[in-house]
Amino acid sequence: MVEQILKLDKEIVSEIILENRCYQRVTELCELGTRFPGTKGEKLAREYILKEIKSYGYTPKVEKFEHLGWKRGISEVKIVEPVERELLSISLAGAPSTGKDGIDGEILFLGNGTPGEFEQYKDQIKDRIVFVTSLAPLGQCTPPRQCHRRTKYGRAVEFGAKAFIFMNSQAGMLPQTGSTRQNMTGEIPAVTIPFEEGELLKNLISKGPVRVKLVVENETFTNQSGNIVAELPGKKGDEVVIIGAHYDCHDNSHGAQDNGTGVAILLELARIIKNTKIKLEKTIRFIFFGVEEMAAIGSSFYVKEHQDELDKIHLYINVDGLGSGGKIFDTQGFDDLSAYILSISKELNYQLKIPNPAFSGDALAFVFGGVPVAALKRSGSPGIFNFKGSINNEDRGWGHTSADTLDKIIPSSFYESAILAGRTLIRAANHNGPIAKYRCKKEVANILKHYGMDEVLYYMKWPTIPIESKY
Ligand SMILES: [Zn+2]
The missing domain is CATH 3.40.630.10 (Zn peptidases)
Incomplete structure (x- = not known):
């Protein structure tokens, strides 16, 4: 043999x-x-x-x-304060629509969205738009799934966020997609933006409050x-x-x-x-x-x-x-x-x-x-x-x-x-x-x-x- x-x-x-x-x-x-x-x-x-x-x-x-x-529709993400600027974005797969009027709110940046970062800011998450990177930093995510996109999304939902922004941690002007849930529509709208748009947001956030407006339309079937x-x-x-x-x-x-x-x-x-x-x-x-x-x-x-x-x-x-x-x-x-x-x-x-x-x-x-x-x-x-x-x-x-x-x-x-x-x-x-x-x-x-x-x-x-x- x-x-x-x-x-x-x-x-x-x-x-x-x-x-x-x-x-x-x-x-x-x-x-x-x-x-x-x-x-x-x-x-x-x-x-x-x-x-x-x-x-x-x-x-x-x-x-x-x-x-x-799930079928992708439009995704419009606009900074409305302190400046006005539209960001390149697409929806994460499985995420719901915002409705025609959109969702408007203040961003809360939670870094790489590790369990520790969510824990530290969990009292501030309610009714905010949670913004995290796609990175799963070695040593801070055991198992690595602790820093998977769906876990970060799940934590944002659990702590009462009204929307979720996911930023590619790697350069190249590309949004990184992925699913939000398994065989169910996500609870809150979720968009993904390229590294460069995320860096711009982070810079603005370091200087003061930043508000964004999301208008997202998707379909399920x-x-x-x-x-x-x-x-x-x-x-x-x-x-x-x-x-x-x-x-x-x-x-x-x-x-x-x-x-x-x-x-x-x-x-x-x-x-x-x-x-x-x-x-x-x-x-x-x-x-x-x-x-x-x-x-x-x-x-x-x-x-x-x-x-x-x-x-x-x-x-x-x-x-x-x-x-x-x-x-x-x-x-x-x-x-x-x-x-x-x-x-x-x-x-x-x-x-x-x-x-x-x-x-x-x-x-x-x-x-x-x-x-x-x-x-x-x-x-x-x-x-x-x-x-x-x-x-x-x-x-x-x-x-x-x-x-x-x-x-x-x-x-x-x-x-x-x-x-x-x-x-x-x-x-x-x-x-x-x-x-x-x-x-x-x-x-x-x-x-x-x-x-x-x-x-x-x-x-x-x-x-x-x-x-x-x-x-
Ligand atoms: Zn695969």
């Missing part, structure tokens, strides 16, 4: 590099238009994936679900979406390893890295592994999730609908936002899985780091389900810097902005991600027995509490879709 793994290794490495089809896949996905939930591009992306995966000999199915869709599932049966059919990537992206973005890269990696691994005709121990399930960018809705529905078989899923590998930077495997607080991943890293002769768990996106849906999760991620922001900062891990780089385009993908880094995902996947699929312990409800709760996620989830009001471990 070791020979078969080595044969698969060679196939994966040579096909990924020599064929260079991953990059071509991302190019084609970016040409479909935005893949934001509810758009034509979202449907085209599903059709594209189905056509591709069928051509490799799979019989995929679409597991449909309905969710609350019911969207039909779906997860695409394709299976490669193993010798032990009911033992499963899943590799998943979301195919949607934000409406302001081409979604090249986030997550054209993940979709391309799954497609290529599905093609290459099947072509070898090697049968591994466990079944490999390739899942292309819908609606991740509205707070992991597709994966949450998947975990909810498959609750009876969650203990048969021996590993979930999440592939999201790759194509540049270093590589890390986030094992989401499953310590026994970290040991396994590090042993693979040694076998691959690849220096792999396990970061502090971030509990993000589709990975978190599986954590709730008790399933061991390894999320392959990028470390370090790709090629973006501030005049006031440096390349770091504290913000999302070009992600969620209109600059998440093909040109940001670094081919060598993209190959590396695909190869690492593939070589880990085949080893996990060929592992005899469980890879890490399946967690019951109490153990999942303990992991989340241990990392301070119970508080984060409270402010995020997450999950809105009820998902939990089988036992």
Whole structure:
């Protein structure tokens, strides 16, 4: 069996590099238009994936679900005091409208919106417009989700703010979007502004009170979406390893890295592994999730609908936002899985780091389900810097902005991600027995509490879709 793994290794490495089809896949996905939930591009992306995966000999199915869709309208943000000036802005996804007359109020700047900053000023938040940056400063946010956009938004709502302004912490005149809530409309209007507009606001605030007026219009509707599932049966059919990537992206973005890269990696691994005709121990399930960018809705529905078989899923590998930077495997607080991943890293002769768990996106849906999760991620922001900062891990780089385009993908880094995902996947699929312990409800709760996620989830009001471990 070791020979078969080595044969698969060679196939994966040579096909990924020599064929260079991953990059071509991302190019084609970016040409479909935005893949934001509810758009034509979202449907085209599903059709594209189905056509591709069928051509490799799979019989995929679409597991449909309905969710609350959201469509962007106008966003006008104007400083009205001490000067008059309009700011470049867009709405955060899922945020409500202000009504025609808008909302007018005094801004309260809460820095990076860390738990400490909210705590310090919580008595002043009521009826103010809370303004924070997108930064998650290292050391002040444990877990990093304490400084996630949705946690900051949730804290602003909890303490009575009437609107929320989110500023990109990285330069480049680009607003950074993202969702406000999961499958529900946000309670207060929320807009996002570029770094430079935020700096202007901060300067004015340092001199005295600043009032702004927001006029925002958005729409909600019911969207039909779906997860695409394709299976490669193993010798032990009911033992499963899943590799998943979301195919949607934000409406302001081409979604090249986030997550054209993940979709391309799954497609290529599905093609290459099947072509070898090697049968591994466990079944490999390739899942292309819908609606991740509205707070992991597709994966949450998947975990909810498959609750009876969650203990048969021996590993979930999440592939999201790759194509540049270093590589890390986030094992989401499953310590026994970290040991396994590090042993693979040694076998691959690849220096792999396990970061502090971030509990993000589709990975978190599986954590709730008790399933061991390894999320392959990028470390370090790709090629973006501030005049006031440096390349770091504290913000999302070009992600969620209109600059998440093909040109940001670094081919060598993209190959590396695909190869690492593939070589880990085949080893996990060929592992005899469980890879890490399946967690019951109490153990999942303990992991989340241990990392301070119970508080984060409270402010995020997450999950809105009820998902939990089988036992
Ligand atoms: Zn993503």
